[in-house]
C-alpha cells in the first residue's frame with residue numbers, strides 16, 4: 001500500500017499538485033490536526049508539507065510543529081518540505097528536525113517526481129532493512145539476551161501480562177534493563193500500534209513536573225502561552241512509562257493516584273476533566289518499601305502501581321549472562337567500527353565472570369565498548385577491559401549445596417561460552433554429551 005500525503009492549506013496549490021502528481025496515490029490535509037490524524041491512520045511513506053499552515057500561514061511555526069509530530073508518530077515517513085523561494089535557511093532547519101528533503105516553489109513537476117520516487121524507494125529500503133534485522137533476532141522479547149533461569153522467569157511473566165492492561169512496576173538496580181522490559185511490555189501489548197510515552201520523574205525539576213505530566217491551559221501561569229497537553233494525555237490509547245517513580249514528589253503522588261483511580265486528568269488552569277485511556281508501567285531502582293517507611297512514598301499509590309511487579313536481578317546474580325552479553329556486545333561494536341573480533345582471551349573471560357558489575361548491563365556495555373576500541377588484535381584481552389578484580393569467595397553452606405551450585409554454574413558458564421553448543425560445552429566440562437544433557441535436565445536448564 002502506497003500513500004503520499006499532501007499537507008497544504010492553499011486550495012489552488014492543492015488542485016495544481018493533484019493534477020501534476022496524478023501518478024501518485026495522493027491524500028490531502030489542510031491543517032496540522034487533520035494531517036496528524038491521517039498520518040496515524042495511513043502511516044504514509046511520503047509527506048509533502050507546506051510549512052505555512054494556519055493559524056500561521058505566513059510563518060513556519062505550525063509547519064515545523066507538524067513536522068516534529070509526524071516524526072514522532074511515524075518516524076520512517078519521509079517528509080519533504082515545501083517552501084517559498086527565499087527560505088533556504090528554514091529548509092535547512094527543517095532537515096535538521098528530520099525532514100528528508102525540501103522543494104522550493106514554484107515546483108518543476110519533473111524534479112518533484114524524481115524527489116518523490118527517491119523518497120518512496122528509500123522508505124521501502126529502510127522498512128526491508130528493519131525486517132531483515134528483526135529476523136535475525138531470536139528472542140521475541142525485543143533484544144533481551146539471557147540464559148539465566150531467574151531472568152527467563154521474568155521474561156515469561158512479561159509475555160503473560162503484556163496483553164492485559166494491568167499496571168506493572170519494574171524493580172531493579174540501575175542499568176539492569178528496566179526500561180528494556182518496559183518497552184518489551186509495550187511492544188507485546190495490543191497497544192503497540194500506539195505510542196509509549198516516557199517521563200523520567202527524577203530528571204525533571206519538581207516545579208515543572210506537574211505541567212509535564214498533566215499539561216496546562218493557555219494563561220494558566222506566566223509563560224503558558226498556549227494550551228499544552230501533558231505526557232499522560234499524549235499517551236492516550238498507548239502506554240505511559242513513569243521512570244524513576246520513587247522520585248515522584250509527594251504532592252504529585254496524590255495527583256497521580258487520583259488519575260489512576262478515576263482515569264481522567266485536568267490540565268493546570270483547566271476546568272474540564274479529560275478521560276485518558278493508558279496502560280501504566282513504572283520503574284525504579286529505589287526500595288519503595290523503605291520510602292514508604294520514611295514517609296516519602298504513599299502506600300495507597302504503591303498498591304495501585306504494583307498490581308504486578310517484575311524484579312530484574314542484578315547482572316552479578318545471573319549465571320553466565322555477563323559472558324553471553326559480552327560476546328553479543330563485542331559483535332555489535334565490531335560491526336559498528338568495521339572490525340572483526342574473534343572473541344575474548346581466557347583472562348578477559350575470567351574477569352567478566354568474576355567482576356561484580358555494580359553498574360550492571362550498562363556498565364558492561366561501556367566496558368566492552370572501550371575494550372573494542374583499545375584491543376589491537378582480534379581477541380580482546382583482560383587488560384583491554386580496564387577493570388580491577390578482587391578475589392571474592394561466596395559464603396559456603398552445605399557441601400552438597402555448594403557442589404550442586406558449582407556444577408550448575410559451571411554448566412551455565414560453559415554453555416554461555418560456547419554460545420549454547422552442547423557438544424562443545426560437554427567437551428569443555430570433560431563429560432559426554434548425554435551426561436551433559438541429563439545434568440541439564442536435572443538442573444532444569446534448557
Ligand SMILES: Nc1ncnc2c1ncn2[C@@H]1O[C@H](COP(=O)(O)OP(=O)(O)OP(=O)(O)O)[C@@H](O)[C@H]1O
Pocket residue numbers: 143144145146172173174175176177178179180181285325361362365
Ligand atoms: N538483557 C539484556 N540484553 C541486551 N541488552 C541489555 C539487556 N539488559 C540491558 N541491556 C542494555 O543495557 C542498557 C541499560 O538498560 P536500561 O536502560 O533498560 O536499564 P535501566 O534499568 O532502565 O537503567 P537505569 O536504572 O540506569 O535507568 C541499555 O543499553 C540496554 O539496551
Ligand SMILES: [Mg+2]
Pocket residue numbers: 178179243283
Ligand atoms: Mg532506566
